[in-house]
């Protein structure tokens with residue numbers, strides 16, 4: 001496999017790991033570093049830990065102090081290692097280190113931009129589309145993305161523990177025979193123990209009309225050490241598909257490549273969602289590098305989302321026009337598999353709306369005028385209608 005690893009030099013990597021471990025009063029031990037529970041116990045959560053990890057700007061310092069009450073901060077050592085300690089514009093840093101701009105409320109900003117609470121028939125279940133539901137399994141993540149659409153829930157204790165909600169969820173699903181597809185998300189379901197996840201997936205897949213189980217997870221990106229043969233066995237047993245979440249090519253490290261290899265070799269279909277973020281990936285080259293790196297580890301990029309208008313995310317959002325121009329720079333310029341669907345989750349609960357560049361210029365009497373990826377014009381004629 002061709003791997004896309006950053007940083008490439010193992011000596012540099014272990015030196016940075018030594019520095020990171022020292023912040024927690026420990027020395028670097030590869031076995032501990034590769035233990036996902038150690039990673040979770042040693043997450044960066046306090047301003048003073050970030051002071052030692054990075055050369056903070058005043059805006060970050062204020063963000064770290066003030067954002068704690070609004071939306072918790074946490075970064076795994078694995079992800080922290082990818083942050084440039086001296087560059088405030090580092091695309092990894094922008095995703096997980098808060099800035100004081102998070103306290104600004106812009107026009108159109110919302111607490112629940114996708115209107116999920118409105119479409120929730122039982123706590124922790126969202127039923128919007130006819131044949132599929134979203135099950136919010138838990139409210140914790142390995143690290144917290146500053147643009148999270150569920151910041152009102154995750155990290156805040158916003159959800160009752162699943163064992164207290166699960167009977168009502170299962171009862172609802174049993175009664176709604178039109179539901180065939182369940183997406184488990186959160187928070188991150190892959191932070192559950194194998195036994196708890198096995199039990200949850202088993203209860204849902206035992207419902208006769210449920211035929212498709214998906215899990216939305218950023219664990220392979222934030223905490224690839226969690227992807228163990230035991231976890232893969234549980235996912236395989238229940239024939240789960242995984243929707244992963246990556247935003248920058250620098251996230252595709254050696255460990256992430258190995259984790260995705262374990263999943264792909266275990267027969268788990270892998271797709272990735274990317275959120276379009278200002279300063280992180282809002283240029284054609286960054287997106288291409290990310291999507292190509294994902295294909296190399298057998299992950300199909302399938303959605304590029306316009307960032308939801310969550311309160312305090314204005315500094316991370318691009319315009320829709322910029323998104324459309326980026327898509328024009330991808331479509332036709334690289335493999336079709338490397339081009340995801342660009343979509344907006346319509347604010348207020350309208351669901352996902354694909355956004356496409358204008359490629360049909362005119363459509364009249366079975367005669368279609370098209371513009372291709374290179375800006376050239378072509379015509380297509382529909383077949384004649386036969387009686």
Ligand code: SF4
Nearest residue numbers: 141144145148187218
């Ligand atoms: S991993 Fe997903 S749910 Fe968790 S903070 Fe990031 S975007 Fe939100």
